[in-house]
Amino acid sequence: LPASCFLLPASFSFLYVTGIVSHPLAGCVLLVGGAALALLVAWGDQVRWMPPLVLGLAPFALYLRTLLPSVGVADTFEFQVVVPRLAVAHPTGYPLYVLLGKLFTLLPLGNVAWRVNLASAVFAAATVLVLYALLLRLTARWLPAFLAALAFAFSSTFWSQAIVAEVYTLHNLLVTAILWLLLDTLPRSHTRTHPPACRWQATFFLIGLSLTNHLTTALLLPAVALALLWDRPRLRLKDWLIAGGLLLLGLSVYLFIPLRWPALNHGAWMTPREFFAYITGGQFHGALRLDGWRDPVRWTIVGRLLREPFGWIGLGLAAVGVVQLALRQRRALALTGATFLAFVLYGLDYYVPDISVFLLPAHLILAIWIGAGIAFLADLPSRLSSLVIGHWSLVIDSLFIGSLFIVHCLSRIWLNLPQVDQSHNQGGYTWGQYVLSLPLAAGSAVLADVEKFAPLYYLQQIEGIRPDLDLLLLSSEELYLVELTARLRMGQTVYLARYLPYLEGLHLRSLGPLVEVRNPVLAEN
Structure with missing residues (x-):
């Protein structure tokens, strides 16, 4: 199968030249991607660092190409403001992301919002590399590991989180690292060997940090x-105490929240009850319904979200991988299956609009199973070469399936790139710069909706532009009208x-995209 991959660039070119694939981006991806794969196959076994190097640089380059260049909306906007100031984000606080993101804001590149977005891209590229290492440990074959990690790297949901300021690429990086350590505790042969204590200690530390x-x-x-039940690590009491201490050390990052709380809340300290409610996301508990798995609509939604990243071809290969693991690596299947x-x-049970990002670790497990499935198909001809059905028939079948998945992986690039690309999304930032450059009255107030509020x-x-202005974002139209009336009475x-209704009798004047509102009596003076 690897030697046959030399023919892949020519076959990809044939797809484009014959018009079967006519999209220019698709043709470029097929030609460049096919040639790169051929070079990898030629040198991958001799130069072991080449596959991970390509796997790290290629996705990261595309993440940079599609990175949101400035301020975003919703949680992205919040992190772009919270991280540079070392403030506290909405529950559960995400202190690890805030602290690591702060390091990126110190880079002398782009604007601050872009730097926070860059952190997500770096975490995403690192996730792909750790996934490759995990798959290499599981399959002992670099090409299946490479293809499965590549498929995950360019899956739409993961890619969309790699280009904005969000916590999910860091989350998946830590989840992948923990799974890699857990799988590494499993025996590699029939000879029973226990992993060193430091492996379990590292696992406990990463669990605390990831939480x-x-x-x-x-x-x-x-x-x-x-993993603990099967491994039954023969650790001394000292080793367990170190593991527990490292778990607490990882969890100690949570202390950032109460330590920063007074500086952000007029000197008021956070009570233990408030702290516990904050880090456990108490305000979101109502969205978790333990009977959600009984709802057939939820199964339809979650099923679609599980199918989208890799398509039916990917799910088929994942099924093959599950069978392969069930036959040869049952404990690995149990660990990944329990996580999935x-x-x-x-x-199924968490009723929020953006549930797709919470399923990213499940996508990660599917990628692991896909890697196992590709490895199984790659080995199939050599395993069955003595059967009457014909060795070359199996070689051709395996090559066809492998080539089909390679084309499928590359197709994720040109299909998902237009959907996730944020590189030209400068609208809010440019609009905000224009508004704040207008001759707004000193000490005035700006009442904005959620989209307009973010860039301002x-x-x-x-960026320290117009610190004299009062920028207000309220939860209802009625509150906006009350606030407007109060500020006009103060002469502001x-x-x-x-948009606001019921402005009859007030002095209104357009100023760029804004509407200036004054008390008629003051306006006449």
Whole structure:
């Protein structure tokens, strides 16, 4: 199978030249990707560092190419403001992401928002590399590991999180690292050997650290329990105390929240009850319904989200991988299967609009199974070469399936790139710069909706533009009207960056995209 991959670039070119694939981006991806794969196959076995180097650089280059260049919306906007100021994000606080993201804001590149976005791209590229190492450990074949990691790198949901300021690429990096350590505790042969104590100690430390980034790390605990049950590590009391201490050391990152709380809340300290409610996301508990798995609509939604990253071809290869692991590596299947089921059940029971990002670890497990499936198909001809059905028939079948998945992997690039590309999304940032350059009255107030508020607040708080303005974002139209009335009574000029009704009798004047509102009596003076 590897030697046959030399023919892949020619076959990819044939698809484009004959018009079967006519999209220019698709043709470019097929030609360049096919040639790169041929070079990898030619040199991958001799130069072991080449596959991980390509796997690290190629996705990272595309993440950079599609990176959001400035301020975003919703949680992305929040992190772009919170991280540079070392503030506290919404529950559960995400202190690890805030602290690591702060390091990226110190880079002398781009604007601050871009630097925070860059952190997600770096975490994503690192995730792909750790996934490759995990698959190499599981399959002992670099090409299946490479293809499965590549498929995950360019899956739409993961790619979309790699180009904005969000916590999910760091979350998946830590989840992948923990799974890699857990799989590394499994025996490589029939000879029973226990991993060194430092491996379990590293696992406990990463679990604690990962919990401070995203609480769904707790869904890995069934897999951890299974690994402990099977391995029964012969650790001394000292080793267990070190492991427990490292777990607490990882969890100690949570202390960032109460330590920063007074500086952000007028000197008020956070109570233990408030702290516990904050780090456990108490305000979101209502979205978790333990009977959600009974709802057939949820199965339809989650099923679609599990199919989208790799398509039916990928799911078919994942099924082959499950069979392969069931036959030869049952404990690896149990660890990955327990993790997959935990995150799928969580996806079924957690009723939030952006559930797809919570299923990313399940996508990760599918990629692991896909790698096992490709490795099985690659070995199939040599295993069955003595059978009457014909060795060359199996070689051709395996090559066809392998080539089909390679084309499928490359197709993710040209299919997903237009959907996820944020590189030209400068609208909000440019709009905000223009608005704050207008001759707004000193000490005036700006009432904005959520989309208009984000760039204005970012430019004021992070880039220091017009700190004299009061920027207000409220939860309802009624509150906006109350705030408008109160500020006009105080004689303050108010600008609207959103629609408001019932403004009859007020003095209104357009100023760029804003509406200036003044008390008629003051306007006459």
